[in-house]
Amino acid sequence: MKLLKLSLLLTILFSFCAAAHAEVVGRVLIAAGDTSVIRKNQELRIAVGFPVEDHDTLKTGPASNMQVRFTDESIVSLRDQSLLKIDEYKFTGKQDGMEKAFFNLVKGGFRTITGLIGKVNKTNYGVKTATATIGIRGTHFALLHCSAGNCGVAAKDGLYGGVSGGIIAARNRTGEYQYGSGDYFFIPSEDEPAQKLIGPPGFLADNLTWQGRVEGRRVAFAGNERSQNGGTDSDGRPNKLTPPPPPQAVIVTENLCAHGAPCVLSPPSFTS
DSSP: OOOHHHHHHHHHHHHHOOOOOOOOEEEEEESSEEEEEEEEEEEEOOTTTTTTTTTTTEOTTTTTTEEEEEETTTTEEEEEEEEEEEEEEEEEEEEESSOEEEEEEEEEEEEOOSSSTTSOOOEEEEEESSEEEESSSOEEEEEEEEOOOTTTSSSSSSSEEEEEESSSEEEEEEEEEEETTTOEEEOOOTOOOOOEEEEBBBBSOOOOOOEEEEEEEEOOOOOOOOOOOOOGGOOOOOOOOOOOOBSSSSSEEEEETTTSSEEEOTTTTOOO
């Protein structure tokens, strides 16, 4: 009986130690609206300065948004009604070949400016989605997975993306497709080739005003977010996320349809 009690005590102590030494991989810069982190099957409400850990899932509800700065100086800006899982993240503070950043976009979308991870070795960074896996070589890009009408009734289901700087590589079962600054694309499924868009679809831009409440005070965020908590949670560095270009009223690809003109993915009557 004593041995059993001792074993249980050691198990509990080990669990507490493991939790106490969980690796913090980033901190929340913005938490506006219904925002949370799913950690070990528990959903935790978050606020500015909240520590993000490896294997967390970032979650936003309707009319909500979240921004996280990771330890490699990358920034992820999650739009409303989204789920982004951190599959594996490792960064020791230097590029030693062991750094890794792998994400899974389960639902919704985000935009990001990448940090040190992936700049030297592009295989150390990836974003998995339902239709393709995205790799980078140091860049600023946006992704949005549309399904069940969440991007508007006229928008076709699939992955939409745009690149503001650098290069990304989108890969699925049909091959690999590279896109550079100013490029926009659509991937309908993992078994269909990517299609380059003539311009950005209107729903790809996050139209939220980046406003929220921190400790009962209304806070507006306009490109240079600051934590309101002070101390070690404060971060006044600019987020460097540049605004997207004006959206297009009609989503048109560079691919030619049977009639010889570029294919249209959504008609002018589309509403976001």
